[in-house]
Amino acid sequence: MENPLWFAETEGILSADESDLKLEFRTSDAVIGLIKSDIREVKLAIDGIEEITFQKGLLLGCSINIRVAEMRAASDLPAYKQGEVELSIDGKHSEAAAELVSSVQLAVAARKRNT
Numbered sequence: 426m427e428n429p430l431w432f433a434e435t436e437g438i439l440s441a442d443e444s445d446l447k448l449e450f451r452t453s454d455a456v457i458g459l460i461k462s463d464i465r466e467v468k469l470a471i472d473g474i475e476e477i478t479f480q481k482g483l484l485l486g487c488s489i490n491i492r493v494a495e496m497r498a499a500s501d502l503p504a505y506k507q508g509e510v511e512l513s514i515d516g517k518h519s520e521a522a523a524e525l526v527s528s529v530q531l532a533v534a535a536r537k538r539n540t
Contacts (some may be wrong), residue, residue, distance in 0.1 A: 476496070
């Protein structure tokens with residue numbers, strides 16, 4: 426995740442089940458990586474996701490962009506800004522990331538059809 430602190434780097438794991446996206450992450454100093462925060466967990470209810478997209482990068486990585494319906498849902502994420510969070514994904518995980526986004530997109534679309 427992009428981090429608002431210049432000398433900090435946030436890394437973690439994104440997973441999904443039928444009702445939530447779960448982000449587990451920790452922040453460390455970007456200089457030598459010794460100072461690390463505790464592992465934190467934020468769950469985003471799939472019902473609260475307005476849009477999720479997958480963007481393949483030009484070279485190695487890719488990204489996932491998540492736009493939420495309510496600010497408080499993602500306000501605990503370091504990369505959260507103006508209702509959205511962008512996650513940078515290492516290229517070796519791009520296929521799994523694309524599959525995860527596709528499954529969440531289907532759930533979001535089904536919810537919108539039923540409302």
